[in-house]
Amino acid sequence: MSEEFVDESEENAGTTRREVLRGIAAVAVIGVAGCGGASNNSNDTGGADTLSGDAASDSGGDVADTSSDNDSGAACEATGRDAQGPFYEEGAPERVDLTGGTEPGEAILLTGTIIGLDCATPKGGYVVDVWQADASGEYSPGGADYKLRGIVRTDESGTFTVRSIKPGNYLNGADYRPSHVHFMVFDADGTRVLTTQVYFADDPYLGANDSCQPPTCNSYEAERIVTLADSDVDGATVKAGSFTFYV
Template sequence: FTTSAQYCEPTTEDVLGPFYKPDTSKNDHICMRYQNHTFLPKITMTGHIKNVDCEPVNGVKVEIWQTDDEGKYHNDQTCRGYVVSENNGSFSFETIHPGRYKLGDHFRPSHIHMLFTKPGYHNLITQIYFEGDQYLGENDGCPPAICHSDDQRRIIGLKKVLSSKNFEGTFEVVLENRI
């Protein structure tokens, strides 16, 4: 991150959707309560949060929720949790690859929901998607104007961790300051 007079464009926003549940637990292993989690490849997600001046933002609560590998949301704490960004704006969590589910006659691409909150900043509801998913953009069951699965800034590539079945991904977030 730099601290010069730069401008970073805010991350695009999504709708909250029907599957958000408040009052999740602090938890950086998002799907560890899911019955199949020990058998599935893990994804370690690392994110960096900055403001529109491109400066890191610490103390941001990052709520995370997603489907299990079969495309099902759970009403309990399964595949849900939150983390808090560190002094350099970074955060990380471990999860499994979310499954797809049908919305009407079409599938949603695999995605992870996140809600970013901190006093002094606008709340940000967003989703991240995975490179190469056949249901991105126009093939998404949720119109791109609403869910933004065609926004390249929110489509992440996963890198395989050497000598394992696990993956890593990185996501950049820009929060808009309140005036």
Template sequence: MMSEREFFQRDRRVHPPAFTPQYKTSVLRSPRMPLWSLQTSLSEVTGPLFKPEELGPLDNDLLLNYARAGEPIGERTIIHGHVRDEAGQPVPHTLIEIWQANAGGRYRHRNDTYFAPVDPNFGGCGRALTNGEGYYAFRTVKPGAYPFRNQVNSWRPAHIHFSIFGSGFAQRLITQMYFEGDPLIPHDSILQTIPDPTARDRLIARLDLNASVPLDTLAYRFDIVLRGSRQTLFENKREGA
């Protein structure tokens, strides 16, 4: 079925350039030649489609989905918000995947050699589908900061990685979410590769006491905007419709 929705072009002025020497790993992995812009194909503007029955009942609950002998250690946290496109329209039934370090700042990954302990009850991964209004929610623990080998004393702020599929592969977004008030945010060499300060600010989740659970869990709101879509004009609809 031909999609009737067209995606806005990306505004490259607000995205980090591929070559950012202050983030050292970009020096070797960034392209050295200008990128080609290609016409979007049908496979990139349609799908993939996900169904609720493809997800488990605890996939969006990182407090329980890896628990073995009790719940994980850390600040119990709710992350929630809406996924919309640049036209302000909700993006329903799209898959969101998250992964993060535990409360001590360590990932459950064999290549993570940080000496903070691995939490036996925390896997650090989850996924959810947005509902019909583009709303999503996760329950987790707030991740810890950790050092990384960029400069002599570089530390990553607390953050959660997000992957959002959107209504088509052309909308695919992989990003990171930070927490309001984290003093390491101004010192993060990765976040500072984004040239627009207002764009950097949109990656910071805001404390949301209205969504918090008293005596239990703090909440942060993180709204996500994907590439926009728009209905083409009647006269210009594809296939002459």
């Protein structure tokens, strides 16, 4: 099966928080309907993730996005970019729980913190657009319910949380990609500063076994590989993990 590389960089490079928030307003009117709709991913199994924007030529996958504090001395290395992929949909609703309460799969709680390159400055007021596949490895088409898609914001400590289910592995060509969640980060001015993916420890398809390799994808970076552990959340046991983005 041939891979279809979809580079959405031209379309999305100028995406601003304002545009994202317009999407929020639009879906707020629609509301969250039932999630029983079939995915339209019938032709998605051949879709490969691709790096977006100027990182496409950056074999190291390092961040080349605009950052507001690059004059800090860059004491911390910027979080590596990763493919935006073909399944991003603008206009997801603002919500911490991406599941709608009914999504089958292993419950997870992800806690991310966004810190400046000085390794210290928390990035409060940032907007994070999150999307992922379902437990069977399929992406929803967006639309009315934006299944497993959502927008969250960082608090004053630069922290955001996402409740979801662990994404399934999916075929990219003839081989699988490791389970992953996509993140697109906008600063307080609405400028996109990072597009990346977060992976999970012990996934057999990480690194050299990933069907999508650098410079297109990069599942080698330990900083973006989350270890999940049992945690009590509202009386339920979920798999929780945390990570930090340096921008």
